[in-house]
Amino acid sequence: MLPKEYRTISGLSGPLMMVENTADVRYDELVEIELANGEKRRGRVLEIESTRALVQVFEGTSGIDVEGTKARFLGGVLMLPVARDMLGRVFNGRGEPIDGGANLISDKKLDINGMPMNPYSRDFPSEFIQTGISTIDGLNPMVRGQKLPIFSASGLPHNRMAAQIARQAAVIGGGHEDFAVVFAAMGITFEEASFFMEDFRKTGALQRTVLYINLADDPAIERITTPRIALTAAEYLAFECDMHVVVILTDLTNYCEALREISAARKEVPGRRGYPGYLYTDLATMYERAGRLKGKKGSITQIPILTMPEDDKTHPIPDLTGYITEGQIILSRALHRKGIYPPVDVLPSLSRLKDKGIGKDRTREDHADLMNQLFAAYARGKEAKELAVILGEGALTEEDKAFAAFSDVFEDRYIRQGEYENRTIEGTLELGWDLLTMIPTKELKRIRDAYIEKYLKPKLAKSEPGKGDPKQTTSAGAKG
Numbered sequence: 001m002l003p004k005e006y007r008t009i010s011g012l013s014g015p016l017m018m019v020e021n022t023a024d025v026r027y028d029e030l031v032e033i034e035l036a037n038g039e040k041r042r043g044r045v046l047e048i049e050s051t052r053a054l055v056q057v058f059e060g061t062s063g064i065d066v067e068g069t070k071a072r073f074l075g076g077v078l079m080l081p082v083a084r085d086m087l088g089r090v091f092n093g094r095g096e097p098i099d100g101g102a103n104l105i106s107d108k109k110l111d112i113n114g115m116p117m118n119p120y121s122r123d124f125p126s127e128f129i130q131t132g133i134s135t136i137d138g139l140n141p142m143v144r145g146q147k148l149p150i151f152s153a154s155g156l157p158h159n160r161m162a163a164q165i166a167r168q169a170a171v172i173g174g175g176h177e178d179f180a181v182v183f184a185a186m187g188i189t190f191e192e193a194s195f196f197m198e199d200f201r202k203t204g205a206l207q208r209t210v211l212y213i214n215l216a217d218d219p220a221i222e223r224i225t226t227p228r229i230a231l232t233a234a235e236y237l238a239f240e241c242d243m244h245v246v247v248i249l250t251d252l253t254n255y256c257e258a259l260r261e262i263s264a265a266r267k268e269v270p271g272r273r274g275y276p277g278y279l280y281t282d283l284a285t286m287y288e289r290a291g292r293l294k295g296k297k298g299s300i301t302q303i304p305i306l307t308m309p310e311d312d313k314t315h316p317i318p319d320l321t322g323y324i325t326e327g328q329i330i331l332s333r334a335l336h337r338k339g340i341y342p343p344v345d346v347l348p349s350l351s352r353l354k355d356k357g358i359g360k361d362r363t364r365e366d367h368a369d370l371m372n373q374l375f376a377a378y379a380r381g382k383e384a385k386e387l388a389v390i391l392g393e394g395a396l397t398e399e400d401k402a403f404a405a406f407s408d409v410f411e412d413r414y415i416r417q418g419e420y421e422n423r424t425i426e427g428t429l430e431l432g433w434d435l436l437t438m439i440p441t442k443e444l445k446r447i448r449d450a451y452i453e454k455y456l457k458p459k460l461a462k463s464e465p466g467k468g469d470p471k472q473t474t475s476a477g478a479k480g
Contacts, residue, residue: 036068081106093214132168143357184230187254238298381407
């Protein structure tokens with residue numbers, strides 16, 4: 001049956017078009033729009049009211065003459081052609097190849113809105129993913145199937161960090177190494193897009209990566225479909241090709257701005273800061289597509305990246321993201337000013353599933369104790385430095401001075417690392433023990449005696465005599 005053709009377009013507003021006297025039209029149905037000059041555009045049904053249909057035009061409505069334009073309702077929703085050959089390819093935000101290669105020969109076509117996961121079928125995330133970045137692997141470990149966003153701000157190197165994670169991420173446990181990265185960039189500049197494509201090609205990471213790129217000068221409406229297309233590709237690779245997939249979405253703030261633009265064009269009642277009241281629900285439809293399924297080898301791990309407007313953690317976008325996801329990695333402008341990369345603000349950062357992927361037979365037996373001690377020592381060192389600013393260094397005890405010195409070296413050696421430096425989890429843990437030699441052993445109150453004997457004493461023995469002498473102090477360190 002041929003699709004019906006309508007010449008009853010009554011109005012345009014931003015990216016939206018109203019079609020009158022429609023019949024048998026469904027929500028989310030695809031629409032083909034033919035302009036008077038023969039140009040064709042695509043859209044989808046956003047709202048139906050009696051015999052009127054509100055259509056969202058992907059390419060925007062500029063240049064459309066309502067008198068000479070025709071709309072055809074195609075009877076289906078937006079589908080993405082998928083195949084394992086997607087790996088190594090670059091697509092635009094609509095899923096069309098832009099790398100000069102041939103069109104994809106698809107195995108099947110999937111609805112970009114995905115299939116909701118039955119909560120009963122979900123498997124609990126438990127396998128450690130190594131990103132090669134110490135502040136994540138050592139202190140806020142990410143596990144397979146987790147959603148762990150990065151909260152950044154304008155001018156901070158979140159794109160470089162995203163590229164580094166895409167290059168280096170790997171599952172080190174379970175003996176299942178079929179690994180892929182789906183990278184979706186929304187509203188980025190041509191310069192940023194070139195950086196990602198060249199970096200992935202140069203380092204060979206492109207061979208296991210699918211890129212979806214929506215540029216800043218592409219229609220804002222396309223930003224709504226880009227992350228959903230990327231997640232559909234990830235679901236195919238994870239649950240039908242049995243791959244571990246890491247999905248990196250940058251920048252979610254641009255996505256939310258596009259959502260606000262469409263909401264304003266629809267004349268909806270705005271919510272907080274002008275964003276639509278359904279922002280939480282809309283973000284959840286994407287974030288909740290991460291996870292593991294019982295009986296499936298593959299998994300989807302999400303790393304959404306968003307820039308906090310005005311560096312404000314209480315802004316609706318980071319605020320709602322924090323509710324839906326399992327933690328957050330927060331970047332610090334203060335560390336960035338010191339020239340430290342990656343500028344991860346360790347103390348407010350959190351991975352709620354960190355205890356599930358570490359320990360014996362996963363990373364190493366001492367990982368949890370060492371992680372807790374490094375957090376505590378860094379926090380105490382920062383407090384000691386603040387106290388010194390107010391009261392002067394003379395007011396500090398010898399222990400306080402040791403912690404203050406530790407915090408400086410911790411930032412310089414543990415947090416700071418090269419953009420192309422891929423640290424193993426073993427290397428990260430050993431570096432943590434190296435730094436703890438700066439602190440008197442009696443102050444290591446979060447590490448069991450057995451681990452101090454096994455991991456710290458050999459390092460102290462190599463250092464100069466008398467430094468943090470364990471003979472005097474280890475009895476105070478047992479914490480079970």
